Amino acid sequence: MKRKINCETARGFSVLKALEKLGHFPQRTTEKEAWFLSPFRSETQASFKVSKRKNRWYDYGAGIGGNVIDLVCRISGCSVKEALRFLNEGNPLFSFQQPPVFRERETAIRIIKVQPLQHPALLQYQKSRHIDPMVARMYCKEVWYTVKGKSYFAVGLENDRGGWELRNKFFKNSSSPKYCTHLKHSSRQLIILEGMFDLLSLAMLDIELMGTSDILVINSIAFIKNIADYLCDYDRTLLYLDNDVAGDNAVRYLTNINPHVIDRRTDYKSYKDLNEYLCHVKQR
Numbered sequence: 001m002k003r004k005i006n007c008e009t010a011r012g013f014s015v016l017k018a019l020e021k022l023g024h025f026p027q028r029t030t031e032k033e034a035w036f037l038s039p040f041r042s043e044t045q046a047s048f049k050v051s052k053r054k055n056r057w058y059d060y061g062a063g064i065g066g067n068v069i070d071l072v073c074r075i076s077g078c079s080v081k082e083a084l085r086f087l088n089e090g091n092p093l094f095s096f097q098q099p100p101v102f103r104e105r106e107t108a109i110r111i112i113k114v115q116p117l118q119h120p121a122l123l124q125y126q127k128s129r130h131i132d133p134m135v136a137r138m139y140c141k142e143v144w145y146t147v148k149g150k151s152y153f154a155v156g157l158e159n160d161r162g163g164w165e166l167r168n169k170f171f172k173n174s175s176s177p178k179y180c181t182h183l184k185h186s187s188r189q190l191i192i193l194e195g196m197f198d199l200l201s202l203a204m205l206d207i208e209l210m211g212t213s214d215i216l217v218i219n220s221i222a223f224i225k226n227i228a229d230y231l232c233d234y235d236r237t238l239l240y241l242d243n244d245v246a247g248d249n250a251v252r253y254l255t256n257i258n259p260h261v262i263d264r265r266t267d268y269k270s271y272k273d274l275n276e277y278l279c280h281v282k283q284r
Contacts, residue, residue: 034050076222082245125169139196139199195217198274236262
């Protein structure tokens with residue numbers, strides 16, 4: 001049985017791991033600290049610091065800081081009780097120990113090559129998540145990059161500012177700048193998705209819907225309050241977000257600011273997200 005946590009226990013969770021779970025990765029790191037682009041606004045120079053020794057964060061651009069509970073509340077716009085639920089989900093992603101020094105994959109990324117998706121390991125990874133290679137190639141690329149002089153490759157989804165969401169069997173990461181991905185088909189209907197595999201999963205489930213709608217992949221729930229202006233350009237917006245606390249708050253926020261927003265999570269209400277639902281459908 002999963003144990004419940006309280007504020008005292010939750011404050012021991014790693015701020016770095018919480019940021020990773022929320023889709024944020026450091027721009028640079030040292031033995032004592034890690035620097036991020038602020039999750040609270042768009043910026044090109046990292047002004048958000050995490051102290052590894054103290055397990056605390058500070059946003060120099062906004063002049064605010066705190067512990068991991070404060071961080072989750074601010075990013076997700078949720079209550080302390082909801083933040084505790086979020087931190088308790090998927091627990092062993094979080095460690096009660098002092099955060100370790102970041103591994104190489106979590107440092108700055110330099111893109112060296114982008115090409116059509118073809119590497120057998122990446123195609124097998126897509127297959128393991130029930131994504132057809134033809135669908136994956138419609139939206140994603142094979143991205144090669146270096147970290148500290150070593151080369152890696154991943155499935156990549158480009159955002160509107162030239163950064164990449166990067167996924168392979170072993171990890172998820174992103175290159176700077178991190179932002180949303182807006183795919184336009186001259187439609188009056190917008191679909192909002194949380195991440196790359198939500199995009200690919202919905203394409204597997206309803207390719208006709210995808211072809212007749214504009215699509216916005218937010219790539220991090222932290223951007224949810226940055227996308228209000230997008231909604232004004234559409235007659236109807238369909239939300240396919242995760243069934244978790246952050247998703248609940250995002251849906252609540254968007255439906256409150258625009259009367260034409262529709263929550264479509266009832267289509268997969270017993271599953272965490274679209275890919276989990278797709279895997280269930282394909283395994284039946």
